[in-house]
Amino acid sequence: MDTAPKFEQASFLTSAANLAQCPPDEGHEIAFCGRSNAGKSSALNFLTGQRKLARTSKTPGRTQLLNFFAISDQQRLVDLPGYGYARVPDKIKEAWHQNIDNYLRNRQSLIGLVAVMDIRHPMKPFDQMMVDWGVEAGLGVHIILSKCDKLKPGPRQSARLKVAKQVPANVSVQVLSSTHHIGLDELKNVLGGWLRC
Numbered sequence: 001m002d003t004a005p006k007f008e009q010a011s012f013l014t015s016a017a018n019l020a021q022c023p024p025d026e027g028h029e030i031a032f033c034g035r036s037n038a039g040k041s042s043a044l045n046f047l048t049g050q051r052k053l054a055r056t057s058k059t060p061g062r063t064q065l066l067n068f069f070a071i072s073d074q075q076r077l078v079d080l081p082g083y084g085y086a087r088v089p090d091k092i093k094e095a096w097h098q099n100i101d102n103y104l105r106n107r108q109s110l111i112g113l114v115a116v117m118d119i120r121h122p123m124k125p126f127d128q129m130m131v132d133w134g135v136e137a138g139l140g141v142h143i144i145l146s147k148c149d150k151l152k153p154g155p156r157q158s159a160r161l162k163v164a165k166q167v168p169a170n171v172s173v174q175v176l177s178s179t180h181h182i183g184l185d186e187l188k189n190v191l192g193g194w195l196r197c
């Protein structure tokens with residue numbers, strides 16, 4: 001049956017500090033990655049229509065564990081800790097990065113990566129690396145240019161086109177604003193397409 005995933009049904013499943021703590025590696029999983037403070041948790045809440053599903057914060061580095069949300073028993077969304085400038089000791093930062101890296105390399109149920117970038121600062125080296133990695137690993141890769149409410153419609157579209165030109169054709173790019181409710185249908189369509197395959 002070709003039914004659209006019910007993102008609104010998402011519920012918190014578990015948090016994991018490392019691969020061993022992740023839920024059983026079966027079914028399909030989509031991970032949200034991006035720099036600290038890019039708007040990953042906000043985008044997840046917007047997608048699921050739940051304001052408080054994933055914790056958001058003005059303090060970069062709020063999401064420190066891999067947080068798993070179940071849409072159904074075979075479909076999950078994952079909020080990854082932000083990479084970049086979290087104000088935490090380097091040792092801890094390194095450990096997070098290693099855990100994310102380990103997860104990305106070894107997770108069999110991972111089918112897609114949503115790379116969240118602030119529309120005002122897209123495609124930083126880490127973002128580029130994640131996109132390249134996802135493409136090479138054969139995952140679906142979708143870029144969200146978040147906080148698009150910060151730009152007027154013209155610059156918003158220019159930013160989207162500019163990023164689209166920098167990535168392979170099979171990588172999709174959209175603008176999104178969780179606060180101003182822009183881009184929800186597009187996001188649901190892309191992720192729904194991946195989960196239906």
Ligand SMILES: Nc1nc2c(ncn2[C@@H]2O[C@H](COP(=O)(O)OP(=O)(O)OP(=O)(O)O)[C@@H](O)[C@H]2O)c(=O)[nH]1
Pocket residue numbers: 034035036037038039040041042043055056057058059060061062063064081082083146147148149150176177178179180
């Ligand atoms: N104006 C505006 N602000 C947003 C939007 N999305 C998120 N923010 C704000 O950006 C900040 C960071 O959002 P989060 O969703 O917590 O970011 P994150 O990527 O999960 O951050 P970490 O968990 O630290 O990696 C918060 O203050 C949000 O309110 C948006 O669409 N528009």
Ligand SMILES: [Mg+2]
Pocket residue numbers: 040041042055056062063079
């Ligand atoms: Mg977060």
